[in-house]
Amino acid sequence: MVTTRTVEYEVDGETYQGLLAVPDGQGPFPCVMICHAWAGRAENEDKSAEKIAGMGYLAFAADVYGKGRRGSSTEENQKLMEPLVSDRTGLLAKRLSASLETMKAQDEADASRAAVTGFCFGGLCALDCARGNLGVAGAAAFHAILGQQDKPQAGDIEAKVIAFQGYDDPMAKPEDQKAFADEMTARKADWQLHLYGGVMHAFTNEKANDPDFGTVYDAQASKRAWDGFARFLAELFG
Template identity: 50%
Template sequence: MTIQTRSILYTHEGHTFEGVLAWDDAQSGARPAVAVAHAWAGRTDFELGKARALAELGYVGFAMDVYGQGKRGHSKEENAALMTPLVQNRPLLQARLGAALQALQAQPEVDAARTAAIGFCFGGLSVLDMARCGLPVRGVVSFHGLFTPPGNTAGRRISAKVLALHGWDDPMAPPDAVLAFAREMSEAGADWQLHAYGGTLHAFTNPEANDPDFGTVYSARADARSWAAMRAFLAEVLA
């Protein structure tokens, strides 16, 4: 097994974005693919590591980019400045996610009919929006994602399967938001699941998260449990 990577450039409304594809070159032919939506800092080594890990599982991994080529945040303030305009303009976010998915599905290693998406924090919100707006994915997995509905998909049916992996003590998505998300998914007719991890805060999959006052703390236990849940989910939806 040798995991290969290459950059994929794609455009939307005159802006250039750069994702990174990861695949196992020991395999041949088209195979299922999983897009990885980034957290609020932009596409970093964290998301690339997840794309590579997915390639090790036999998928094509794709670390997406919705900020623009080379755009990264290096502080809470910079991250918020990059994320907030897209959280406030969900149709634009959804369109950029659609452009990334289209770029992924066009790659020769990819079975375009068998794609899914996973995302972390802001990326969790992003993949939930992929399901909400009907992008052609079989399933989405949100890791400690934000549940705020987009406002432009009310009344729409959700055909993609949905898995939300959530820290119950996450201050950025408190229990009221979780219950509202459950109602939204049910009203949309989604095949949805929610795994809530007790005693767990936001960003529980990120080993560098260690800011209790901000509500972001790594949990090795929740990290392992959520990855195992994702693996089972992907095996089901991409079979």
């Protein structure tokens, strides 16, 4: 049985609202933060939090836009995302850090065992948590934007990193995949990159059905990625 509750927190005087999903049993539990896609925290992230809690981990669907700030069109989504993508080591990192600390502060959370995951823009966020060494043991990204930060950081990446990508993703092309592999290697990360042939962007999202835009759901790739993610968490937390 999984129980859920909303959790509000503040960054620079602005209110953010995440969803906490807690598994049945005796905590504290290893915890996993879910970073949302470019529309903001929505049904997909909340369902993913419940799914991860069903695997035995505390899960927190975070919010980096602000309470009630959500997009409903490409233009609105872009407008919400752009300020954060333009300042990944500053504004975005601050909001991600606050979200992680909020998750770790929950009574049911084992703050010493934390991981992060995310989808699309949220995948970029998850990878940036690893790039910035923000206090996670592992970072897993689903169909992420793979590009490096605006101010690429140096030093070893402490978290284990895994990315699940469609080879035909127009938002993370083969040259981006190669650059990501080179970046992770240069920073001595324990990293994995899983590529799925014939698969496009947003392949875990059942509502994705826009081949012209490059976002198409793929049930087989989604299952393979989620299975790989489950193994990754088991390796992290035992």
